[in-house]
Amino acid sequence: KAGVTQTPRYLIKTRGQQVTLSCSPISGHRSVSWYQQTPGQGLQFLFEYFSETQRNKGNFPGRFSGRQFSNSRSEMNVSTLELGDSALYLCASSLQEWDGVQYFGPGTRLTVT
Amino acid sequence: AQKVTQAQTEISVVEKEDVTLDCVYETRDTTYYLFWYKQPPSGELVFLIRRNSFDEQNEISGRYSWNFQKSTSSFNFTITASQVVDSAVYFCALSEVDSNTGKLIFGQGTTLQVKP
Numbered sequence: 030k031a032g033v034t035q036t037p038r039y040l041i042k043t044r045g046q047q048v049t050l051s052c053s054p055i056s057g058h059r060s061v062s063w064y065q066q067t068p069g070q071g072l073q074f075l076f077e078y079f080s081e082t083q084r085n086k087g088n089f090p091g092r093f094s095g096r097q098f099s100n101s102r103s104e105m106n107v108s109t110l111e112l113g114d115s116a117l118y119l120c121a122s123s124l125q126e127w128d129g130v131q132y133f134g135p136g137t138r139l140t141v142t
Numbered sequence: 143a144q145k146v147t148q149a150q151t152e153i154s155v156v157e158k159e160d161v162t163l164d165c166v167y168e169t170r171d172t173t174y175y176l177f178w179y180k181q182p183p184s185g186e187l188v189f190l191i192r193r194n195s196f197d198e199q200n201e202i203s204g205r206y207s208w209n210f211q212k213s214t215s216s217f218n219f220t221i222t223a224s225q226v227v228d229s230a231v232y233f234c235a236l237s238e239v240d241s242n243t244g245k246l247i248f249g250q251g252t253t254l255q256v257k258p
Contacts, residue, residue, distance in 0.1 A: 036226065039215060044145065060244065062244070064246070064248075071250050072246075072248040073248075077244045079244075085244055087245065117185060119187065130189055131189070133186055133187035133188075135184065136185045136186065138185075
């Protein structure tokens with residue numbers, strides 16, 4: 030079974046621009062979560078989607094948004110990029126809503142200049 | 143408030159040494175899951191183990207073993223006879239089921255370097 034895939038793997042953007050990251054979960058998984066990883070803050074939860082509904086959101090500004098499609102694929106969007114948004118963005122999928130093991134993709138490395 | 147603490151930032155050992163990575167957690171939920179993930183230089187988090195709050199049995203998988211103690215809120219991870227391929231960042235994480243959040247709360251990670 031294919032794992033979680035994320036595109037693109039690397040991205041360089043300029044301050045003020047917006048970016049969209051994509052995540053395809055493991056086949057059959059309906060829950061998708063997003064995390065931001067930075068050297069200073071570590072791994073922080075962004076949001077979780079299940080059956081196209083956002084079930085939970087982390088403590089991030091409204092510039093961070095996401096959605097999930099009927100095929101469980103998910104996208105996250107960051108508008109008005111700031112230098113501090115430079116990070117590794119990890120997507121994870123799980124079979125169950127609350128207590129499923131989350132399997133992670135390789136991440137998208139975003140650099141904001 | 144929920145929290146996961148990995149006090150060891152970096153550990154360096156020589157191959158074949160045993161090494162224990164510490165993890166202490168805080169939660170008000172009675173039902174929760176604890177996890178360990180490995181992050182090699184490639185960046186992808188690799189799932190190692192999940193334990194639920196009602197199962198305090200220790201677990202062994204090859205050279206890996208885990209010790210879960212609710213009395214001390216700890217979930218420690220031991221690698222026996224370490225190998226160079228074990229070099230990675232290891233994360234302990236908590237998922238609170240009672241709160242129905244579905245999110246993982248991660249510790250800061252422990253960087254393990256195994257030297258030949």
